[in-house]
Amino acid sequence: MRKTDLRVLAVLACLSVGAPSPAVAQSRTAQRGGESVAELHWWPVRKNIWMLVGPGTNIAASVGPDGVMLVNAGNAEASERVIAAIKDLQAQLNAFGFLDVMTAQRGGAETRSRFPVNTHAPPKPVRYIINTSSLPHSIGGNQAIAASGVTYTGGNVAGTIADSSEGAAVLAHENVLNRMVSLDMPFAALPTETFFTSEYKVSTFFNEEGVQIVHVPNAATDGDSFVFFRGSDVIAAGDLFNMDSFPIIDVDAGGSINGVLTGLNAILKLAIPEFRTEGGTLVIPGHGRLGDSADVGYYRDMLTIIRDQVRALIDQGMTLEQVIDKRPAFGYEARFGSATGSWTTEMFIEAVYRSLQESA
């Protein structure tokens, strides 16, 4: 199957599947730091969990009767398309009653069948955005997408904080907030609820399941997390796991190769394959196709092997330039590397080198 065929089949798949549909939400192309931002596509992951492909990062979305929870917000320039894509998906799901909280009873006391004239309440808006790091594709859409949402609150909170219900809540590790403040980002884009512990649990079930946020220190940045949807058994890995490239590691923002590996190993500890190292816990990567524990295992192996090679070269006293010349990622470059764009193989090797030097 050639790439052209795959693209055609992808479109066919999107058009041919009934509801819920992996719909082509938009078909425009934007640019992100030299990288092409492709069409937006929804892909069903499991139960209420969906993956939105294309807005600069994969956005994991829990879409159900309680509203919408997003893991990451994509690039700022993709925000309006993301909002439109969410509404489009909700409209399709709602048309078939998948977002109903309850079916209103109509007819007499003895009526048991549903009337065909039944309609559905409007879908609930975006209520939560979780940022898994302070990288631009995680936080870029915060302001616009949060503004399209709402926080359900009341009582004392609503009485004393007048704007407490305006916009969706944005959850993140506090280091994400600190990074964004240091960059003078708009107040409306900042996380509204932060945590400083190793784990954070969303207080109540959302769309029929618990949601757990696990902090991974010093991974892509110093504020990374991954999100575990416990009922669906889906992990949104953020920038720890990237099926399209080597991991983006911002050493200046506290990132390190060993932190990324710690995060991947933590995901592997949680994940349980369904059978023969396949399926079971599904893992939504920051970029690229949907994965499972085997894909995370391969990625962990690759990064460990590259890390070991860079460390061995450092131990031989080599400079960064000498290490780059040795091409320690050579065996993986044709799959995950890039000589151009916003994250090249050399930038990745430099990040590995620097983070190992700093941890020595």
Place this chain on the structure above:
Amino acid sequence: MQTFWPTFVTQHKSGQNPTSAGRAARLLGGVGTATMTRMRTLRRLRLAAASLVATVGVSGFGAAQMDFTGEWPVVLSQDNTDNPHLGEYVGIPLSQEAIRRAEVWDASIQSLPEWQCRPHSGVYIKRGPSNLRVWKEVDPASRQIIAFQTEWLRSTNTPIYMDGRPHPPPYAAHTWGGFSTGTWEGDRLRVETTHLKEDYYRRNGVPQSDRATLTEYLMRRRFDNQDYLTWVIVAYDPVYLTEPLIRSTEYRLNLAQQVPPYPCTIVTEVVRPEGYVPNWLPGKNDQIYSFSDYYGLPRSLYFDGAETLYPEYRQKLERAGRTTARNAPGRE
């Protein structure tokens, strides 16, 4: 002019066994088609297709479509029958990136919890030594075949969809067996497989990327009063192959065969620090020369990739190999 296909048939009939020793013997000028000239990629594919057509033509089945259901033990007379040596990469058009990965591969990685229950993928298992079972899924209304279900021992089931469904988009998950669809070409079934997980072409560290795709041909025929299923695989891998890799496997119908369950339990096989991944540093893994040293072949063979596919390569080894063989460790 002989093609690879009649050569395989000849080997079945004569009992010749192109296993590791056989491959080594052929490389040094033993079995083979001495008059063959070097075929480029397209020519190899054309010849393969032509020989497949010829095979079908003499198979005795004239009607379009074919039934592949049944219990199919593998014919243990091809390269699938033995465990490969470390460093035995001949006959696979590996890219230099693949060779680097194979070099740093440590067999001990199989003992990690993540890999203890890994099955062979759809690329390897169709060339592996495992028995095959095929059955049909039939649509209850139309009575048309929805899919041929295929199951190999120690692997995962893989349906070959026959109902015209499209392949998933690129961002869908990949599986060990991949996503396969079939179309009829006369009574031969052509199968396109995508969405494969990363795996290996040979189980000695030769990597296969998750961007590999397969074009496959299934043919059933009668030969010597027995039913054979011939499964031809053409692998395209933009990451780790420089040319298509063409392989075939023979199965012989045996209605008494059973494919038993193959459960797997993950245990701590080796106590290791958390996150440890066995691997070799480049240039430090002498085990990769196991194959060349054992058979007295030049160590350069390890790096020659697609060159090892072609008959002319024997002449290169003839010139370089004899000297190296005398100097190889363990040889006088």
